[in-house]
Amino acid sequence: xxxxxxxxxxxxxxxTVFLLAWAFPIVWSVLNxxxxxxxxxxxxxxxxxxPTLEAYRDVxxxxxxxxxxxxxxxxxxxxxxxxxxxxxxxxxxALARLRFRGKKLAGFYVLATxxxxxxGIIIPYFLVLRNIGWIDTYQGIILIYLSFxxxxxxxxxxxYFEDIPFEMEEAAYLDxxxxxxTLWRIIIPQVRGGIAVTVVFVFLNAWNEFxxxxxxxGNTVRPVTVAMFNFVSVEQTLWAxxxxxxxxxxxxxxxxxxxxxxxxxxxxxxxxxKGGGRR
Amino acid sequence: xxxxxxVSFRNIVKMHGEFAxxxxxxxxxxxxxxFALLGPSGSGKSTTLRILxxxxxxxxxxxxxxxxxxxxxxxxxxxxxxxxxxxxxxxxMTVAENIxxxxxxxxxxxxxxxxxVKDAARKxxxxxxxDRKPGQLSxxxxxxxxxxxxxxxxxxxxxxxxxxxxxxxxxxxxxxxxLKKLQRSLGVTAVYVTHDQEEAMTLADRMAVFMSGEIQQxxxxxxxxxxxxxxxxxxxxxxxxxxxxxxRYVDGDVIIxxxxxxxxxxxxxxxxxxxxxxxxxxxxxxxxxxxxxxxIEDLGDTAVLDLDCAGTMIRVRVADGNIPGEGDMxxxxxxxxxxxxxxxxxxxxx
Numbered sequence: 102x103x104x105x106x107x108x109x110x111x112x113x114x115x116x117t118v119f120l121l122a123w124a125f126p127i128v129w130s131v132l133n134x135x136x137x138x139x140x141x142x143x144x145x146x147x148x149x150x151x152p153t154l155e156a157y158r159d160v161x162x163x164x165x166x167x168x169x170x171x172x173x174x175x176x177x178x179x180x181x182x183x184x185x186x187x188x189x190x191x192x193x194x195a196l197a198r199l200r201f202r203g204k205k206l207a208g209f210y211v212l213a214t215x216x217x218x219x220x221g222i223i224i225p226y227f228l229v230l231r232n233i234g235w236i237d238t239y240q241g242i243i244l245i246y247l248s249f250x251x252x253x254x255x256x257x258x259x260x261y262f263e264d265i266p267f268e269m270e271e272a273a274y275l276d277x278x279x280x281x282x283t284l285w286r287i288i289i290p291q292v293r294g295g296i297a298v299t300v301v302f303v304f305l306n307a308w309n310e311f312x313x314x315x316x317x318x319g320n321t322v323r324p325v326t327v328a329m330f331n332f333v334s335v336e337q338t339l340w341a342x343x344x345x346x347x348x349x350x351x352x353x354x355x356x357x358x359x360x361x362x363x364x365x366x367x368x369x370x371x372x373x374x375k376g377g378g379r380r
Numbered sequence: 381x382x383x384x385x386x387v388s389f390r391n392i393v394k395m396h397g398e399f400a401x402x403x404x405x406x407x408x409x410x411x412x413x414x415f416a417l418l419g420p421s422g423s424g425k426s427t428t429l430r431i432l433x434x435x436x437x438x439x440x441x442x443x444x445x446x447x448x449x450x451x452x453x454x455x456x457x458x459x460x461x462x463x464x465x466x467x468x469x470x471x472x473m474t475v476a477e478n479i480x481x482x483x484x485x486x487x488x489x490x491x492x493x494x495x496x497v498k499d500a501a502r503k504x505x506x507x508x509x510x511d512r513k514p515g516q517l518s519x520x521x522x523x524x525x526x527x528x529x530x531x532x533x534x535x536x537x538x539x540x541x542x543x544x545x546x547x548x549x550x551x552x553x554x555x556x557x558x559l560k561k562l563q564r565s566l567g568v569t570a571v572y573v574t575h576d577q578e579e580a581m582t583l584a585d586r587m588a589v590f591m592s593g594e595i596q597q598x599x600x601x602x603x604x605x606x607x608x609x610x611x612x613x614x615x616x617x618x619x620x621x622x623x624x625x626x627x628r629y630v631d632g633d634v635i636i637x638x639x640x641x642x643x644x645x646x647x648x649x650x651x652x653x654x655x656x657x658x659x660x661x662x663x664x665x666x667x668x669x670x671x672x673x674x675x676i677e678d679l680g681d682t683a684v685l686d687l688d689c690a691g692t693m694i695r696v697r698v699a700d701g702n703i704p705g706e707g708d709m710x711x712x713x714x715x716x717x718x719x720x721x722x723x724x725x726x727x728x729x730x
Contacts, residue, residue: 266466266468268464268465268466268468269468269470271433271435271455271462271464271468272462272464272468272470273470273481274434274435274454274455274456275433275434275435275455275456275460275461275462276456276461276481276482276485276529276533277456277482277485277486277533278456278481278485279456282485286481287470290472291470291471291472293472
């Protein structure tokens with residue numbers, strides 16, 4: 102009994118340490134976004150203060166409004182998600198189902214692209230985009246985002262498609278359905294959960310992306326992750342506004358995370374049980 | 381929509397790499413027949429069904445349905461309905477939507493679909509479950525739903541791949557009887573794959589017995605039971621299985637464990653044979669083939685005796701009230717027409 106109790110206390114202790122470490126930046130951002138610039142810099146830090154929405158008003162409706170940047174982020178993330186899913190669903194189905202020459206190799210390259218360090222390919226990407234004049238354009242950023250979101254989405258979806266028994270499709274053929282109709286009416290409805298998870302992951306990856314965005318964006322197309330740094334300058338850092346933008350940028354992530362929590366956990370494990378999911 | 385449902389397999393070969401799953405299979409199925417493909421697992425019966433359905437392509441040979449070559453016709457253009465072993469119900473659709481699916485694919489008007497679905501569901505007694513999802517059904521109900529989906533379209537051919545194997549023993553017997561009645565009332569040609577000889581014997585009008593990629597015998601259950609073509613079929617059909625004992629053939633007689641029995645064969649000469657004796661065809665007698673009762677399995681109305689005849693084990697089925705004790709010495713005999721002779725080298729009937 103005491104050993105059991107000790108284990109529970111130890112577990113709770115360790116969980117609390119991790120929770121504090123992870124929650125700290127979020128709590129810090131939320132608190133500071135509600136302070137005035139003076140309160141932010143007060144030392145020792147004020148835990149009790151009169152909260153104000155001034156920072157939010159400034160970043161949303163002030164001279165340096167980040168509304169256009171939020172819009173850019175939305176266009177980029179939604180665009181990336183739509184194009185990715187349109188291509189990933191049929192590709193994952195093909196990898197899971199059809200037998201074709203080079204299938205194994207194709208499966209390997211899908212994964213291999215995931216292993217490249219992004220910093221290593223950012224300069225070539227920049228040069229390519231500059232040569233075709235797509236720097237600081239939506240299509241340019243979405244195209245580059247596809248290069249990592251697409252393999253990821255395919256890899257995730259394949260394991261869902263593989264879970265569907267062959268006989269289900271054969272039954273549909275014998276019932277008179279074409280291959281496309283089978284995919285649409287029989288297969289896709291059964292991998293809805295997997296598709297939802299993939300959409301969430303792809304959207305969040307695009308929404309949170311910073312490294313490529315900072316290099317490939319410009320004054321026209323500047324997602325919020327990059328725009329945040331408007332508030333960090335050589336002379337001063339506007340901490341309250343920076344915190345307010347951070348909270349705004351986190352909002353869709355948190356909402357999606359809560360809504361899709363159940364599916365996401367399943368999505369993270371689905372590959373695990375099946376040993377990577379690819380044969 | 382419904383055609384005749386006559387099937388011909390012409391020398392069908394199916395290779396999986398070097399392995400021959402089917403080594404030249406030829407048979408015919410008559411319209412309206414209940415035809416069983418019987419054999420142990422890996423004998424090629426399921427491959428045959430899949431080739432008939434169009435789900436697999438044969439390596440060589442022709443498949444004809446109603447005298448039309450369909451070897452390279454798409455599965456969905458063959459007008460065939462199939463019940464899968466796993467039922468393959470669409471889990472995201474209700475029972476009604478599952479049954480309606482083949483009709484929708486055939487682009488039947490909506491007004492005709494609803495009554496057809498009801499009718500098919502009523503035939504398999506699941507018309508009260510139409511709004512459920514497959515996951516909310518018991519195994520037996522799922523099986524009926526799969527049957528309904530297959531019969532709703534009135535396809536010319538009705539394929540069943542071990543449809544009863546996932547049901548418990550009692551339900552299996554009930555469904556077996558209903559299946560037969562259903563097929564009769566629809567008058568549709570049914571092709572039924574099973575490894576259970578009892579299922580094949582009770583359901584089929586005729587059956588093809590598969591052994592390692594070949595058909596060894598085609599006939600009515602009674603024919604196959606009465607005159608098995610080979611040692612393998614003899615040992616496969618019937619329960620308890622036929623006794624297959626090494627023996628010596630001498631001028632019309634067969635010598636088993638030192639005892640001489642008359643056969644229907646009259647050719648002169650002497651050779652080694654395998655003698656086949658059905659447990660139920662053996663009778664106790666005076667001065668017959670003697671043996672000691674090793675074990676008694678009492679089945680209630682009959683009993684099966686394991687008889688040790690000078691080292692050769694022979695099983696005998698005897699009627700209740702006539703059962704000797706364990707360790708007793710008894711002697712048995714068989715009528716000449718009940719003794720099957722096989723060639724030990726070719727394993728075929730002599």
